[in-house]
Amino acid sequence: MNKFKVALVQYDTIEPENVENTKLAIKLIKEAKRENADFVLFPEGFITSYSAPDVCEELRPLSEVEEDSEYQKWCQNALVEEGPELAAICGIAKELSIGVCITGFSRGEKAPRNTAWIIDRDGKILLKYNKVHTCDWGWEGYLESGDDFPVCEFDGIKM
Numbered sequence: 001m002n003k004f005k006v007a008l009v010q011y012d013t014i015e016p017e018n019v020e021n022t023k024l025a026i027k028l029i030k031e032a033k034r035e036n037a038d039f040v041l042f043p044e045g046f047i048t049s050y051s052a053p054d055v056c057e058e059l060r061p062l063s064e065v066e067e068d069s070e071y072q073k074w075c076q077n078a079l080v081e082e083g084p085e086l087a088a089i090c091g092i093a094k095e096l097s098i099g100v101c102i103t104g105f106s107r108g109e110k111a112p113r114n115t116a117w118i119i120d121r122d123g124k125i126l127l128k129y130n131k132v133h134t135c136d137w138g139w140e141g142y143l144e145s146g147d148d149f150p151v152c153e154f155d156g157i158k159m
Helices: 018-034 054-058 069-077 084-096
Strands: 006-008 039-041 099-107 112-119 125-130
Touching (some): 006 018, 018 039, 054 069, 084 112
Parallel strands (some): 006 039
Antiparallel strands (some): 099 112, 112 125
C-alpha cells in the first residue's frame, strides 16, 4: 500500500504582505519536506491574507466602494499567475519535488477572487480554483465568484 503524506498548515496571515507571506509559505513548505510530506495544503487566503480593507466592512454598494483608494489597492494586491509569489512557490515545489496547494486572492475581472492553486512536484500549476460559493453577506460579498469545480490528478490522486 502506497502512503501519501499531507502537511496541513494552520496559520492565519493577518497582514496583506504578499512578499512576507510568500517567504513564510516557502519556510513552511521546506519544513513539510523535512517531515517527508508529499503535499502541503495551506489555509484560505494565505499569501494575500484573508482580509479586506475597512471600506468593505461598511457593506455599501460596489459602485460606492470601487473608487476608494484602499479598495483599489486591495484589488491591485491580488495575485496573478505570472507574478513573483506564484513563481516562488512553483520554484520551491520543483526544487523539493513536493506538491502544494497555495491560496490567496487573485485578480478577477472587477474584484479579487478567493483562489487555490494546486502545484505539482515539477512546479507546474495543475489547477486553479476560484471559490464558487462566496458569501453574499459581509465583506466577502465584494469578491468575484468562480463558476466551475475543476479536478486534477496529483500522484494518481484526484483533487
